[in-house]
Amino acid sequence: MKRLKIKEILKGELIGQQVVVKGWVRTKRGSKNVNFIALNDGSTIHNLQVVADVEKLGEELLKDINTSAALGITGELVASQGSGQSVELNATEIIIYGKSDPDKYPIQPKKHSLEFLRENAHLRFRTATFSAVFRIRHAMAFAIHNYFNSKGFVYLHTPIVTGSDAEGAGQMFRVTTLDAKNPPLLEDGSIDYSQDFFGKPTNLTVSGQLEGELGATALGEIYTFGPTFRAENSNTARHLAEFWMIEPEMAFYELQDNMDLAEDFLKSLIKYALDNCMDDLEFLSKRLQEEEKNKPMDERSMELVEKLRFVLENDFIRLPYTEAIEILRNSNHYKKNKFQYPVDWGTDLQSEHERYLVEKHFKKPVILINYPKDIKAFYMKQNADGKTVAAMDVLFPGIGEIIGGSQREEDLDKLVTRMDEMGVPAHEMEWYLDTRRFGTVPHAGFGLGFERLLLFVTGMGNIRDVIAFPRTPKNAEF
């Protein structure tokens, strides 16, 4: 007999058919004569109601069926009498693949806090919330590949272990095969990396961009999509030590083209979620609204689906950094000393400033451009004013920076001068400089933090809840 997924069954087109379903028990309730089992197989947020006749299936068997037990059920699909679902399964045979002891299983069918579930991260996939989040994560990954494929971009696999310090984006994780307790030492007491596997110090990548530029200046348009690592000791709800980044890089693109692509890309992903993940989004929206009830009215965020539609339907604001500083300094918020960090031309914007611009001032996503060169990476194109670079950060409501990117400096002399000024070892990066020596072109790109996108799309508040196995300071379970 054909095994079907619950998502298929719930379409309600198979009433009268005999089917097999396999999944895990969410809840079981019932009386002396009949048990109702809510079964979930991960294919959808919805459970299939299974009706089990106690006399027919046996009390002994049904007694062993508790939350999270794994079952295979054969039965007939019938129109449901109860409200809430169109179809239910009248069980004729139940196989218990694995029991689950209700006295020991930590996740009970009641509402657990997200903190509690984070401590039980190995089991949180079994909850409705996390299954919805990880289905959406999958859908977004698929939509990303789809988007670039349809535009003719080439998916380039840049290295995870790298000898270059991409951009000084943050502290790096060192890769080593050395015996950490007894490393071979040089005469001056420093570690002798020449004896290491690669014969030189290597790190986990902080960004695939520089290698991406090599690809773009030959293949035209490329993108990367892979894990990136930053040993930043920032224990916030928006930072991970291991996160996934999508980095498109395009030859013959200038800053304007880069902004257009970033906006179109983000909107297409949001549209994909609305078109394909509505069941999960509606569930997460209800969850969020429950949570928001505890907040004062003016701090509550927009309903999730409404918020996604709003971003889809509105143009992003495009604003030079210099004007952003003026807006911030002229705000009542600034005058009443409500910002924790200073706001001066030349300082990096903090999340509170970004969110003020997006959530309070414009109430729309903002693309901030032309940042002071001293707070941005060495490779960004220098503007004619001598003070700013052609950087762009995309700022989203509730998130702050979701994308960081720029047009790149394509002039060899300017680039090398800037590297010298910033202490970037140009002599170790001849491979990179060759892009500027041989057929250099204007080019641009950006990096989208995948988990930041997921925070936005799912409405989850903590980045640890949108990645399956979060890596944060003092935390690398599994």
Ligand code: 4AD
């Ligand atoms: O702004 P960032 O550091 O830019 C780069 O790495 C460039 N090389 C990108 C490029 O132009 N190709 O990082 C890009 C994005 C940020 O906007 C943010 O969304 C995300 O990556 N990000 C993080 N996400 C989670 N945890 C962290 N620690 C992150 N650091 C950056």
Ligand code: MG
């Ligand atoms: Mg950035």
